[in-house]
Amino acid sequence: MSPSAASKSAGPVYVDPGVPTKRAACVIGIDVGGTNTDSVILQNNEVLAWHKTPTTSDIQEGVEQAIEAVVDKAKIPSHRVDSVKIGTTQFVNAILEQDSTKLDKVAVIRLCGPYSKGSPPFVDFPPRLRDLMEGHYGYVDGGYQVDGVPILSVNSEQLKEQAAIIKSKDITSVVVIGIYSPSNPAQEEEARKILSSELGPGCDISCSYAVGRLGFLERENACILNASLRRFARHVIDGFSHAVRKLGRCKLYITLNDGTLSKASTAAEYPVRCFSSGPTNSARGAALLAKAETARDADQREVLVVDVGGTTTDICALLKTGYPRQSAAFVKIAGVRTNFTIPDVHSIALGGGSIVRVKSTRTSVGPDSVGAKLDKEGIAFGGHTLTATDLVLENKNTEYSVTPGTKASGLAEITRVLEEAIDLVKTKQGDVRVILVGGGSIIISNKIAGVGEIIRPQYLEVANAVGAAIAKVSGSVDKTVVPGAKTIDQEIEAAKALATRQCIAAGGNKATIEVVEVDVVPISYVTNGATRVLVRVVGDLVEGYEERHDESESSSPSDDKPRIARDSVSQSATKGSSYEIIEQIDILSYRPRIEGDYWYLSELDIQFLQDGTGVLGVGSCGEPYPAYIACLLALRNGEEIKIRRQDNFPDNGVVLVAGFMGSPSVYLERVPGLDEVTDSMKGVLEVCGLSTFDSVIPNEIGGMNAFEALLAAHRFGKSTLDTDLVARAYPKIWQTVRCLKDLPVAPAAVANGMGNTQVFKNTRDNLEAEDLMRDACTDLGNLCGMCVSPVYGVEARTLPRNSFSHAWMIGRSIALSRSLKIDPVTSILKSENGILLFTGKIISVTRHVAEGFTRGSVLLSSFSDAESPSSPSPTTSLFVEFENENLSAILKEEGKKDKVIAVCPDLITFLDKANGAPLGISDYKYGLRVSVIALRAPPVWATERGLEMGGPGAFGLDMEYKSVSVGEYEEPKSVWEMFRDLKGS
Template sequence: MSPHSTADINDTCVPLLDVEMPSKITSCVIGIDVGGTNTDAVVLRDERVIGWHKTPTTSDIQEGVELAIEAVVKKAEIPVNHVGAVKIGTTQFVNAVLEQDSSKLEKVAVIRLCGPYSRGTPPFLDFPPALRALLYGHYGYVDGGYQVDGSLIATIDVNQIKEQARIIKAKSIKSIVVIGIYSPSNPAQEEDVKKILASELGPDYDISCSHAIGRLGFLERENASILNASLRRFARHVIAGFSEAIRHLGTCNLYITLNDGTLSMAQTAAEYPILCFSSGPTNSARGAALLAKSYISDANDGREVLVVDVGGTTTDICALLKSGYPRQSAAFVKIAGVRTNFTIPDVHSLALGGGSLVRTKRLRTSVGPDSVGSRLNQEGIAFGGNKFTATDLVMVNTFTQELIDPEVKKSGLAEIGRALEDAIDLVKTKQGEARVILVGGGSIIVDEHIAGVSEVIRPKYLEVANAVGAAIGRISGSVDKTVVPTHGIDLEIQRATSIAKKKCVAAGGDDKTVEVVEVDVVPLSYATNGATRILVRVVGDLKNKYDFAPDKVIPKAPLRKKRIAKCARAITDSSPAVTKGSSYEVVKQFDVKSYRPRIEGDLWYFSELDLQFLQDGAGILGVGSCGEPYSAYLACLMALRNGEDITIRRQDTLPDDAVVLVAGFMGSPGVYLERIPGVDEITDAMKGTMKMAGIENFDAVVPNEIGGLNAFESILAARRFKKSVLDTDLVARAYPMVWQTVRCLKDVPIAPCSVADGSGRVDSFSTATDNFHAEDLMRTACTDQGSLGGMCISPVSGAEAKTLPRNSFSHAWQIGRSIAISRSLKIDPIPPLLELQSGVLLFIGKIISVTRNVAEGFTRGSVLLEPFSENDSNRIGDEGVEKSLVIDFENENLSAVLKEQGKEEKVLACCPDLIVVLDKANGAPLGISDYKYGLRVSVIALRSPPVWTTERGLEVGGPKAFGLNMDYKSVATSAVAYEEPKSVWEMFGEGS
């Protein structure tokens, strides 16, 4: 593990040692959690609950909060002027987005500080249509942005900003987002543009900067900023209502709880409502940590601590860290179908709660997923109603004795236990039995005995743990930036930590209590200048007071009438508000299996569904590298929606003297996620190579490799020249070096070749000493261009194209289609995929550590996995034997080695076979930059094409080519000869 890895600092899931909670306070604190079913309130003094109240959530949230405060103060028997702070968690803001309420959402204008970049993928493109119609106002591109090393892409042009201000004013758009490339690393340009806009537009316009909303990841940060800007007016309305609700408490301070379990001052929360979207599960975990603190005495026994929060409709389960905070999710987050990148707790939710409906059918009892929710006290059988709920299974009174069969009770409770045990096993991040802290009003339905759990702790006040968590919230500060550490990484970490601490204090934290809770250091692949991403998060206790002036919050005013009588909901009531991302979702009503691609003669015309299939297929063939192709996928999607054709040409249909250009990107995938490509990087490189080769025209395009983003970028390059892409590539998978292609196995030269940055700079090389020299020349040029550039190497003839790997796009498409079919059927995608590809399941488990280091621009490291539990039937080897899997990678996954207690290490797979790590939940392929502690994954291996298992192929792309001390042994499980992938023409063409 890297000495600066997050896991070293706060990711070890062991029982709480000394949970860091706020220092003693001289006055009382009220914590409130406004949930979908109930509003909970507690009064704490010196971390002790002295009063609590639970009531059904009302439609008027302000009135509900007022009543909750009145009731809980009365129960605590304290004077109202003894309350020093009220801390509220609310779902109001996320609900406004989910319901697509036009009375609460504003149209938004986006100004990108991007220079020539990002223009192929405009704002709002990936929003669901109905939500896009509500929010889309305007977007404009202007000069600005930074490179990965901090140098300028372009300086700000004041006249361009003033022109955008004029357009925005003419369109009567009052909410504006300013977003610049690498602004989290340096927010100066965003802040300067904000000042210019404010001067031009005046105080009636709401201007926000993206660096205050999200982390690195341009499109995701922009999306989050758009949602946030659209909600700001409504958020001020809500916060003003909350401030009104606490006026009778005197000079009490108001705070709002955030997604990461910390707090925001009320005025700040009104500016950044999106940071409050998922605070509920975090509050529950934090409250559970405090309430169960006295129950955990043998803190050094190594058992993992989980929090299980059972409500009226759902159960949330998360792993608790030593810090008393839940583990944060490593995946991107989708809100109402919009992809964002702010952090939320890594919570596994299942549709099980006290109000879940119980049904019996054919001697089988089911519980949920639907629920009576807050109507339990009126509709449940135990309360005289006629709805059979999970609560009725455990309550004994006249109603339940007369109406419920004892055998049904028994089977229903068994079904609850089974569902809970399965969910707990998914959340556990280490072997052995865990401790469970059980909280929530619906927790009475959970039995004391749970497989894989050594102890179930039911702390006092468990019904209001979420409100307790809100009450003990602390203030945080964070930094996410990319640096080139010229004076050492430790100094850069110190600088980032200092900035994070200053942010914490500025937000209301006590500088004497600020402490570091997270440090993550990730070197960027392919960046030869040592560029490294640093993330630091700190927390601190609240200052005793801050200058809270309710009047500074925009006074509560009536919201405007809805522009439409009734706004259609984006999702059904049972759908999750916030989801951890997969690469895409397949529409339920669409029969994916019956879909047939459009084939006309030698051309395959891509549809939106074809692009979706390619996204996962290219990800798997990327073998952990090649970058996440999301922005290029969106650019292709826009082309289709604009009526343009995207065509793949059958591989062997070109004449022998045809000219085929090779297209792709060179550089760091990490840079690709922030400096979104423009439209000229690859096309400029192609023109540079054509000039070097003396070529005036060409006939088709092939990607340098089929893996990851390069498949999509070759499609975009071909479209810009109105050409087709051939159904092939140069590798049939992914490798880190340009000379690791099937052409170079035959010593075909890479030069002439070119690298271009998209802003007019093209570095071309007519000759090189050999292919290694050519690679060095191109890598040096790429680094100088910001560690990312379009690439085009020596052209391919039509005759040579017929000898390249067969049917590469068809192959990726088949893989993605298999995964999509499984998702649509709600089944595990791994078995069908392995059957289709003659692949092997190597391991199912959780990542428990990741180490990374950079040598000569390449990220080398390893990831360690352990099985879910000792009872996991999918584990390899004998039951009861401790085992783990180690995957070595150098940008791509290289080897998978099984380690079992008392046995020699066993190589399960190595390159050139394809070792792929997939998200256990949905089968989405993960890249090495996605590897994070606690991720639940499946590891598979696919057979290598025969060209890479020859003596020459192994010399260039086998284990010894990467310095691994092992011999290649195929993962093939049978004597069946390798079958080349079929083309879509063979599967779906005429006569198929």
């Protein structure tokens, strides 16, 4: 290509400042999908050439062909290409397909001391995946407290014992995970070296701190997936490296979930980071390709990217940054819960290869597809299978006639399915803009309800590859810090500096690095100022320089990470179908198992309770996932977890009030062991002179404490009584219906599960009890089992009615709504006489710790305001204050006086707009789409004494309590009342 031709096709030549080169950078972007491999070559973000070809069984060969074809079409020398950036679905597909040829058994070693033993690894994995991956797990000394103090030192003898077991089981993939290792990886590295020495160079050892964020079980799950895939990942990356080597000294990068890049060698070690790079690349590529159209006027309509492939269509909202909107909280990958940040993508079974079936009354499209075989099996290509593509292409098969009526009805069905999906993804009323990309996009019509404009940009067929080509480099830090030698501000700056160094080390251009995320989350219920700091930076890739080593050799592992040759991937094992039929439970007809005065919980029951206790937790009490796992394990082991009927509890019965005191965020990292709550209960039994008891209840029904009461009762072989002390959640232990009557909290006890129990026989009053117990909890690691003074028979029957039944019904309502594809909020409001306060997007969150409690506020904007600043409609926002729980909701409208629309003790709860899941204050972050609802508090909290202890004045709010405009409070029914005529089932 002549210089003039190059300038004409590529635009002005760009030279990166400070880079020792005189030539413009060319970059190849490749997307290796399950159906097609797309490639594109860019110079200065201008497409020089592109190529699409079916994905081959030999991945290396397919990439080589893609590179050769696109370089040939661009008519440039191969040495002009500085880097190749590849996005691939190969890794996540291996998980989704449950392919045993690509997945290895994994051993997990926890550095945890006495903690986490109630919630072992693998329990919540889908059965087939668990069978493929579960090899061994063991618990050894180690881990850190939230303030950085070691729980226990690493024990080399224990590690050697575990290594011997791993050897005996012929497992070669090992995960090491320590409590709070993202804040301090020293113990994990120490353990890795010991295990490596014992197991030898043939064993692959992963450290969790390098894989995931804070959140012990979610990080462990991600690390297990990652470790199981490493052998296959090295095989794939080795093939990519070999293919790129033909271009000369060209650098190879792999695209990650967040739209940034990783060196090939790093991606081979951490394939889980690449799982969702495809949708991000698609959105990024669509944004660039449609930049001229979307920027041509002041139109502020919401923009959606619709990527139509051969089998599925992915839809996501595009932010003004050119990145897709991210999912909230945790996500499930192939049914496994992780805490990665991935694109918020809605996928439907619709693509160019979707099979069309004509029935007497209607025409169906999909969900099955011919996929990569479209050019052989499709009618338009001479095959015998009617596909979505055949509805728009000329029929070349003379043996098969596609009638105009079939085409019309099939295309109408495609449009209907797509319209429903788009309406689900939209976050505001009115028409949206759609950027349509993907090779299957020809099946989409130009008229879609709810869409004001459809943009079909040039090169739409290879938007994924374009997105890969423009990906940047990132660096990130996620750690918990305690102010001391450094202030929190200094810790934030140190985190920014560390993230920047990581970005530069990964190939980022220092001059272009910018901080794109800073999240500072004070740890609630602690008094030492512990704070979680998350920082992420991105920068452009430095082009035109030579690395000190040949990147094509970057997949060569270190001594303890053996390189896997391509031919070592066995083809002899079995492969699970991604279309395996899983038994679905009819939620509407499901009945709990009730026998006499006892309700025996099932796996479905505890799923309902997860969401129901979250709603009643009104923003606090913590995500109950660790305790849920422990309950799930007990049920799967054939053990019983039971709840006892409240209204006929005997007069001489004894009830212990038990749960956890401390930080919910610590709970998710220092996952409880077996003894924290039971030790505190034993302390209270001893000081009260009791030898036994009958039931357990939580101090409050919200979140983790409800589940921990279930577990505590189960571990003593007892039942949990269908009540609690609050009927909602409050931050202080004296904010209970018992304390409204001035009944004492003491005698009480707290315990840390390591043999340290502190008992408080008597206190001056309940305020002093709170202070003493909080101080003890902080000294014992900011999280302790807790038990307060027992409840006796007659009083137990006067406590809040049917608390667990109430939570179960709320959770059932959410689950039923999901199964019927309707908004869970509507169902909750109807069943609970509640009211929808606001639907919108979080635009700011402030947090600070005062006296051990997290105080702060969150500001939400309505979707139209948040997404369309120039909208002529009045600005509407909602301001919510919280102190561990949500306290008040104030509506702000431009030109009007602020209006308090809800305040405690009424319940104010945030629900994820996507699925109705209840959110805690630690989940609140910018961009999260939520519905905010209010439910009526029990009447006891609206009395003069109730308001004094749990109303706005109790939290220093200068406002009066006025109940929200909802129906009268209805006392929750018990499951016995709802299902009393049915036995078992």
